[in-house]
Each structure stands twice: as structure tokens, then as C-alpha cells.
């Protein structure tokens with residue numbers, strides 16, 4: 485069942501948290517002059533038109549990137565994120581995680597992009613066609629990440645950003661990450677998840693179970709979570725989170741500082757919190 489289309493949600497509050505966190509991880513890897521590899525298991529279409537029918541139908545970007553794009557922030561991570569987005573926003577576009585990564589990289593490190601949906605895959609290929617370091621795979625991202633890791637020098641990071649259309653995806657991620665960590669113990673892995681109320685039916689509580697099971701497997705783990713006030717829309721999604729396994733030094737501090745500034749421009753009642761589930765020994 486591949487009915488999810490990210491064009492309806494691109495640039496929303498969940499994308500802001502996810503892409504800003506991903507940029508922090510990438511920025512840290514770039515500090516050392518050693519090659520690394522980035523992996524994006526659920527890449528989406530790569531680039532989204534904010535003035536097309538899909539984005540306009542939901543208007544979700546308005547309480548995400550739309551709410552913050554014109555504000556003068558002082559935080560360096562928010563500035564970096566807006567700087568990466570700026571060229572796209574000028575064309576009424578929003579960059580998906582592949583273009584966030586590709587256009588932020590100072591060196592042309594390898595970026596492995598996986599997408600299963602045929603239409604989204606073709607859009608992704610077109611969106612990344614000018615980036616020789618973008619390797620676009622039409623394949624299952626969870627199968628792909630096991631096959632493609634670890635990278636040659638075991639330096640890099642993984643973004644796992646599924647649509648969670650099926651309940652089984654939550655447990656599939658736990659099994660996949662466990663296999664990856666067996667061969668690449670210190671992999672930094674960012675996993676996006678929705679925060680769902682009881683209105684979400686049998687998916688309610690699934691993110692929390694997955695997050696706890698994943699955190700147990702890593703050397704260290706923290707969550708960064710946004711809470712919105714309104715859970716009446718979108719199947720009870722009242723917030724969004726990213727779990728960071730084996731995070732780089734002080735990424736919790738950088739992401740928290742950035743998000744605390746971001747929430748000041750989001751709808752009233754929006755809050756942000758960061759929690760350590762496991763500290764490094």
C-alpha cells in the first residue's frame with residue numbers, strides 16, 4: 485500500500501523539526517576532513533511545489549516553513565536551515581530531505597537515496613539529476629539500508645522517515661535497525677515518528693513502543709519532540725518527534741536551542757522538548 489504522498493505535507497512542522505535535526509547531524513560529520521556517506525531510506529520526491537494543488541489543499545506548510553521563513557533568527561542552526569531552503573522558497577518550492585542534504589554539503593560526499601513508489605522515484609531522480617554524488621535507488625529502504633551499510637570507513641548517518649501507513653512498519657524498523665547496528669555499531673540514525681492520540685486507533689502508542697525498543701539497542705539515544713495543541717486533524721497526530729541514535733556531541737543542545745527559537749513563531753501553544761533515553765557510558 486503506497487498511497488502516501490509527501491506533497492500534501494511538505495514543509496509542515498514535522499518537516500521543520502526533521503530537516504533541522506538532519507542538518508545538524510550532517511554539519512557535525514562535515515567538521516572532520518574525512519569522507520562519509522549519508523543514507524535516506526524513504527526519500528520521497530525530493531522537491532515540492534508549494535503553490536500546486538496538493539500543498540494548497542492542506543496548507544500544512546503555512547504552520548511550518550511558512551511560519552518561520554521571514555523571521556530573523558539568531559540561532560545558527562535555524563539560520564543554516566533557512567539558508568538552505570531560501571533558494572527553493574524563492575521559486576515557491578520546498579526541498580525534501582534529499583535536497584536538504586545535497587544542497588547543504590560543502591564537500592560532495594555520497595548520498596544514497598531510496599524510494600519505493602515509482603512516481604515519487606522518477607520525481608526524485610529528476611530532482612537530483614544535477615548532483616553527481618546523489619545515488620538514487622528504486623528499492624525498499626529498509627532492505628536497502630541493510631544491503632548498503634556499513635559505508636567504507638564506517639562514517640556517516642541514516643535518516644529513516646517512513647509514512648507508517650501500515651502498523652507493521654514500526655516493528656520492521658526495530659528489526660532493521662538492529663541488523664544495521666550489528667555491523668555498524670556507532671551509526672548515527674535519525675528516525676522520524678508521529679505522536680498519535682487515541683484517535684489514531686491501533687497505531688496509538690506504536691511510536692512510543694518503537695522508540696523505546698530502538699533506544700535500547702543504541703549506545704546513546706535522545707528524542708526531540710514538538711507538541712501541537714490541535715489533535716483533531718490528520719488521524720489524531722498531535723505532534724512529531726525524531727529519535728537520534730548514537731548522536732554526535734551536543735546535538736541535543738544545538739537542536740534544542742534551534743527549536744526553542746522556532747516554536748516562538750509557530751501557532752500559540754506549540755512546545756518543544758528534548759529527552760535522553762540512554763546516555764553514553
Ligand SMILES: C[S@@+](CC[C@H](N)C(=O)[O-])C[C@H]1O[C@@H](n2cnc3c(N)ncnc32)[C@H](O)[C@@H]1O
Nearest residue numbers: 490526527528580581599600601624625645647
Ligand atoms: C514521509 S515520505 C518521505 C519524505 C522525505 N524523507 C522528506 O523528508 O522530504 C515517505 C516516503 O517513503 C516512501 N516509501 C514508502 N514505503 C517505502 C519503502 N518500503 N521503502 C522506500 N520508500 C518507501 C513513500 O512513497 C514516501 O515517498
